Amino acid sequence: MQPVWKSICAVDDIPVLGARVVKRSGQHDVAVFRNDADQVFALLDRCPHKGGPLSQGIVYGERVACPLHNWNIELQSGCAAAPDEGCTQKFSVKVEDGKVYLDVNELMGQTAEAA
Amino acid sequence: MKKLKLVMVGNGMAGVRTLEELLKIAPDIYEITVFGAEPYANYNRILLSPVLAGEQTVKDIMLNDVDWYQENGITLHLGKKIAKIDRSKRIVIAEDGTTAEYDRLLLATGSNPFILPVPGKDLQGVISYRDIQDTNAMIDAARQYKHAVVIGGGLLGLEAANGLKLRGMDVTVVHLPNWLMERQLDPTAGKMLQKSLEDRGLKFLLEKNTKELIGDADDGKGGRVKAVRFTDGLEVPADLVVMAVGIRPNTTLAESAGLYCNRGIVVNDTMQTYDPRVYAVGECVNHRGTAYGLVAPLFEMAKVCANHLGNFGIGRYQGSVTSTKLKVTGIDLFSAGEFMGGEGAEEIVLSDPIGGVYKKLVLKDDKLVGACLYGDTVDGSWYFKLLREGRNVGEIRDTLMFGESNTGRPGDTGHEGFTKAAAMPDDAEVCGCNGVCKGTIVKAIKEKGLFTLEDVRKHTKASASCGSCTGLVEQIVMATAGGDFSASPKAKPMCGCTDHTHQEVRAAIKANKLLTIPQVMQFMEWRAPNGCSSCRPALNYYLISTWPHEAKDDPQSRFINERAHANIQKDGTYSVVPRMWGGETTADELRRIADTVDKFKIPTVKVTGGQRIDLLGVKKEDLPAVWQSLGMPSGHAYAKALRTVKTCVGSEWCRFGTQDSTLMGKQLERALWRMYAPHKVKLAVSGCPRNCAEAGIKDVGVIGVDSGWEIYVAGNGGIKTEVAEFFVKVKTHEEVLEYSGAFLQLYREEGWYLERTVHYVARVGLDYVKKRVVEDAGNRKALYERLLFSLDGEPDPWHERKQALVDERQFAPLTV
Numbered sequence: 001m002q003p004v005w006k007s008i009c010a011v012d013d014i015p016v017l018g019a020r021v022v023k024r025s026g027q028h029d030v031a032v033f034r035n036d037a038d039q040v041f042a043l044l045d046r047c048p049h050k051g052g053p054l055s056q057g058i059v060y061g062e063r064v065a066c067p068l069h070n071w072n073i074e075l076q077s078g079c080a081a082a083p084d085e086g087c088t089q090k091f092s093v094k095v096e097d098g099k100v101y102l103d104v105n106e107l108m109g110q111t112a113e114a115a
Numbered sequence: 116m117k118k119l120k121l122v123m124v125g126n127g128m129a130g131v132r133t134l135e136e137l138l139k140i141a142p143d144i145y146e147i148t149v150f151g152a153e154p155y156a157n158y159n160r161i162l163l164s165p166v167l168a169g170e171q172t173v174k175d176i177m178l179n180d181v182d183w184y185q186e187n188g189i190t191l192h193l194g195k196k197i198a199k200i201d202r203s204k205r206i207v208i209a210e211d212g213t214t215a216e217y218d219r220l221l222l223a224t225g226s227n228p229f230i231l232p233v234p235g236k237d238l239q240g241v242i243s244y245r246d247i248q249d250t251n252a253m254i255d256a257a258r259q260y261k262h263a264v265v266i267g268g269g270l271l272g273l274e275a276a277n278g279l280k281l282r283g284m285d286v287t288v289v290h291l292p293n294w295l296m297e298r299q300l301d302p303t304a305g306k307m308l309q310k311s312l313e314d315r316g317l318k319f320l321l322e323k324n325t326k327e328l329i330g331d332a333d334d335g336k337g338g339r340v341k342a343v344r345f346t347d348g349l350e351v352p353a354d355l356v357v358m359a360v361g362i363r364p365n366t367t368l369a370e371s372a373g374l375y376c377n378r379g380i381v382v383n384d385t386m387q388t389y390d391p392r393v394y395a396v397g398e399c400v401n402h403r404g405t406a407y408g409l410v411a412p413l414f415e416m417a418k419v420c421a422n423h424l425g426n427f428g429i430g431r432y433q434g435s436v437t438s439t440k441l442k443v444t445g446i447d448l449f450s451a452g453e454f455m456g457g458e459g460a461e462e463i464v465l466s467d468p469i470g471g472v473y474k475k476l477v478l479k480d481d482k483l484v485g486a487c488l489y490g491d492t493v494d495g496s497w498y499f500k501l502l503r504e505g506r507n508v509g510e511i512r513d514t515l516m517f518g519e520s521n522t523g524r525p526g527d528t529g530h531e532g533f534t535k536a537a538a539m540p541d542d543a544e545v546c547g548c549n550g551v552c553k554g555t556i557v558k559a560i561k562e563k564g565l566f567t568l569e570d571v572r573k574h575t576k577a578s579a580s581c582g583s584c585t586g587l588v589e590q591i592v593m594a595t596a597g598g599d600f601s602a603s604p605k606a607k608p609m610c611g612c613t614d615h616t617h618q619e620v621r622a623a624i625k626a627n628k629l630l631t632i633p634q635v636m637q638f639m640e641w642r643a644p645n646g647c648s649s650c651r652p653a654l655n656y657y658l659i660s661t662w663p664h665e666a667k668d669d670p671q672s673r674f675i676n677e678r679a680h681a682n683i684q685k686d687g688t689y690s691v692v693p694r695m696w697g698g699e700t701t702a703d704e705l706r707r708i709a710d711t712v713d714k715f716k717i718p719t720v721k722v723t724g725g726q727r728i729d730l731l732g733v734k735k736e737d738l739p740a741v742w743q744s745l746g747m748p749s750g751h752a753y754a755k756a757l758r759t760v761k762t763c764v765g766s767e768w769c770r771f772g773t774q775d776s777t778l779m780g781k782q783l784e785r786a787l788w789r790m791y792a793p794h795k796v797k798l799a800v801s802g803c804p805r806n807c808a809e810a811g812i813k814d815v816g817v818i819g820v821d822s823g824w825e826i827y828v829a830g831n832g833g834i835k836t837e838v839a840e841f842f843v844k845v846k847t848h849e850e851v852l853e854y855s856g857a858f859l860q861l862y863r864e865e866g867w868y869l870e871r872t873v874h875y876v877a878r879v880g881l882d883y884v885k886k887r888v889v890e891d892a893g894n895r896k897a898l899y900e901r902l903l904f905s906l907d908g909e910p911d912p913w914h915e916r917k918q919a920l921v922d923e924r925q926f927a928p929l930t931v
Contacts, residue, residue: 009929017645017671021928029928036645053687056675058648065648067675067683072648083563083574107931 005094005101011038012098019055019064021045024107030091031055032100033064033075040100041075042093048073048086118146121424122207122217124197124368126151128160129397129413130223131179136421138187144425147189148215150207152196155247156181159596161410163250167278173247178564190215200372202390219392219424222369222380226362226398226408231266235328239339241356244275253357257282260354264288264343266325268295270439272359273308276317279355287318287351289325289343299439299450303466304473304489311446311471323349328356364399364406379406384431386420396420402432409437414566429642430614438499449495452485452502453477460484463516476516481509494518496589507880519586536590545591546584551577553591560595568592610649612641617653617867624657630666632658648674653868656755656791660863663905668920676753679925680912681738689738690731693747694788697762697780697800698726704747711744725759725797727752736926742913748788749913755869756791757798760784761809765802765819774819776802779848783817786852787859789909790902793866793875796859797832811839814872815855820844824851828858828884829876837873840881843889857888857898864901 014020014034022030022042031045031054039062045055052068062075072081078090094101121137123130126149134147151157155177162176184191195209200220208214228243230236240260242252256263257279265276268290280286288295294305295312309319324346332338344350364379375381375389379401386394386402396416398408407413412435422430438451456462456477463476470490476498477485482505486498497519501508508515539545541554559565559574568589572578578588608614615623620639629635632654636646646654651672658666670678681689695704708728712720718732727750733741742749752758762780766772780800790796799808800817810816812832816839818825823846830839843854861884866875876884888895910918 006931008931013924013929015671015922015924018922018925020924023928023930032929050685051687052685053683056679056683056687058651058672058674060645060647060651061643063647068685070648102931104931 001105003092003103004105006104006107007099008032008102009100010098011040011095011100014040014100017059019057019059021053021055022102022107029053029055030102030107032093032102033059035059035062035075039075040093040095042091042102043073043075043078044089044091046088047071048078048080048088049084054088119144119218120216121145121147121219121221122215123147123149123221123223124200124207125223125225125397125399126153126157126191126193127223127225127397128157128178128410129225129417130221131157132414132417133221133223133396133420133424134187134189135179136418137424140421140427141425142187145219147187148192148217149184149189150192150195150197150209150213150215152194153246153248154194156184156191156193158247160246162596163244163247164274164278167250167253167275168281169278173250197368200368200393202372202393205392217392219394221420221424222388222393222395222399223397224365224368224395224399226406227365228358229361229363230358231325231360233325233327235330235336235340236358238328238330238337238356240354241328241340241358243358244271245362253279253355254282256355257284261285262287262352263355263357264351264353265357265359266343267357267359267361268292268319268321269298269359269361270296272357273312275357275359277312277315279357280315280317284355285318286316287320287353288312289320289323289345291322291324293322295319295321296448299454299487300448300489301455301475301487304448304450304475304487307468307471307473307489308446308448320345320349320351323347328353362398362408364401366399369395369399377401384419384433385423386416386432387423394420394424403434405434407435407437409439410566411435412437427642429640436499436503438495447488447490447492449488449492449498450486451495451499452483453479454485454487456485463512465516474516478508478512481507481512483508483515493586493590496586506878509882510877510880536587536594539591545587546575546577549576551575556588556591557595560592565592566596609653610647612636612643612646612650613639615639620654621657621661621865621867624661628662630658630662632669632672646672652677656793656868659791660905664908670920670922677755678922679735679738680749680753680919680921681733681735682753684731686732688732688734690729690752691733691738691741691745692723692727692729692750692752693745694750694784695727695747696784697760697777699762699777699781700728707745707747711741714744715741717741723752723759725752726761727759736928739916739923739926748911751788754791755794756789757784757787757796759797760787761797761799761813763801763803763807765800769802771805772802772819773821774802774824776800776808776817776819779817779819779824779851780808782848782852783855786856787902787906789911790859790863790906792859792863793868794871796862796872798855812836813839815839815858817851817855822846824848826851826854826858829873829881831871831873833871840876842881842885853895853899854888856902857895858884860898860902860905861887863905864898 017036019031019033029045031043033041045053047054047066049071052066054064056067057064063072065072071084079087092103157179159176159178165171197207198210199208206214206216228245242249263279263284263286265272265288268288276286276288294302295308326344326346328340329335329342330338331341340356342350343353366376366380369380370376380388380395380399382395382400382402386396388395397413416432419430419432461478465474472490475487483501488495539553543553545553556575556577565571578585609617635654652674655669655672659668675683681691715737717730721729723729760780760783762777765776796814798815799810799813801808801810802819810818812830816827825844826842827839828842831837862872862875912919
């Protein structure tokens, strides 16, 4: 399916080394992260470990530390850094003219993780 | 880019560990070739003893099989000994003519057993104890022959003797000094060890000097060995003689290549030899005059060497303090440091020869400098830690001998020895915090080839939280992976982002007036550009506590609770605890709390142990409105900061009360709230010695007596209950404020992040704290002034959010 990009917020609306939560109806939230190189990443806001809200974690490099048990999740892939194992769903992100876009089809799609 | 060629000579533990470390950090720089003289891939040499004893097999002790080399693109030449290094052409040449070019050469040639230069040393049946071949030769001999003589009553000799005995031989150990393991044990422990081994059927001949080995040929000079003769004329039968009198660094190849050697290949702190293209690690090196034969230092070297090979110009090897454990099942023995004592040293000794327990601790200037334990070694790792850290143990001297669990330090779970750790069933829980069973740890050690406590922590989370099971986990690592393994011997760095310790970082921030996290990271050469979730909160605290009103708080470097000013719960909701000064409340406050609970449909309301009310299950979006609706100050129940001041009713109502504890508590809380600290801080004030406010387990506990107030410090009601220690007695409320405040400011300025007052005081000593706060009035006032300055204008994060730099965006979710 073709991506349908929708502007979610400006890059500057996300704190540097922080995150914002994107609410979805009937599905788990999505977290959008910004690192200090102004890269933006989007992951399902659930740690693969015990479902902790990753949006609330400390962001460093290209990782976020889950606030519940400090698993370190790669922002690029959504996968836990070794030795922990597990991945959370990642979402496509596009940044253009300082705006952050997510793919509506992907956001609305039913996913296994969102069960 | 074309890859550089790295050739490694020697395929043992130190060398291969270096490659592993290198592949971890720089997998693409080198094309690697390895030459090993033995026909085996990399195995755990330390575990040859259990193989000899029949407790493990050669297969069990393989660390990296041939597939591992293949998977990592390493060319492996087994059974090929390097005969020559041509340094000008940069090639190595094996005995069979195989050659390999190198850009970097790594020598890991290990050591050779020392063979006594006595007549008969070349007879059949005379062997050393070094590799799989020797081990197999001993196992074969045990099948055919009866009498074994082991020359050398050190670590290796005794392990060999024990193994041969278990394989049914009649074993005599010959030793020149008059007690066993004289390099690791004092005479008393040596004798106890001897007794215990004699009970197992080993025989000992001490103070015997071997003169010659006699063969079974007619002239006694050829064939197979049949007896050992000593200088005093005594002769004992022997069909097998094992020489275990020490090792010598194997430097033949290095010397022939013209590299400077002096009892080992001499290397610098980055493991380079006199030819900077040539590195050396392991038992073959001499670093700052010491050649190491234990695995922990070798692994330290490996790490540094890999770092340097990987072009990371960081990390230096600065030598190691080592400890020893004997791998004879059923015998617990540990020694470290200067266990023999000597000039200016004091000894604390516990000796129970019948019960088979002996412990000697050697102290110098109130520091532990050596330990020798026999029979009960559970505290070995703790003593080793005290020894390495060089911590002042004056305060715990009286209970030091009784171990960690009896000194009021976070202890170990159960006083169980090595033997018990080995005998524990797999489903026994080791780490209560993370629910890790022994089986999980053993499996991780075996499958993932773990060696150190740190590795086990990372992979299993065992002992990664409260640390109270650390001793037990170390015992399991030892029992599973073999002895000699210990945590990194140097002072612990803050985290993986730096080699600097908390202390060094604190000092640098102060000395160089560093004001921001990026400044600290740049100045201290952080490896990761914006640190990690472990160092950033620590740095943020150090900055704001060292330079109040100058360093700017960085909320993104704070843990979520301190960023959201509420406690995150397992389902992602938050809990809210408003402040109730001294645990007192009013009808009006309670009404507002009740209304707030109704209005925001807060599911759970709970009374806390700190005399406050906890509202649980609040949605993050609702937090600002909930705070507003409560109209009460933040309770900081979520922060590394002053939490509560618990009080009893006191003289205003209580018929026993001697002082107005509630008033005192309220005054303390009003003076100290909004105070961030290395960890949470809890206070209590009781109005009489009945101590209903439980002041004895608080960071600062104040108890009213007829003539004034007694102040206690460094108590703790957490993982391990710690009774607070008497600090000072004062008369007035003002003095209570000043002394308590000054103590807390000292802790704020000197404590390491996440170090509670009890651990801070244990580290620096109560005497020191008293000197700074109680005895030195000028310093006390200055400390208190600095605290008040720090707190001046500190905003309430619930109601002055802008000043508190609370990012409001976090409370507003985005929508599609």
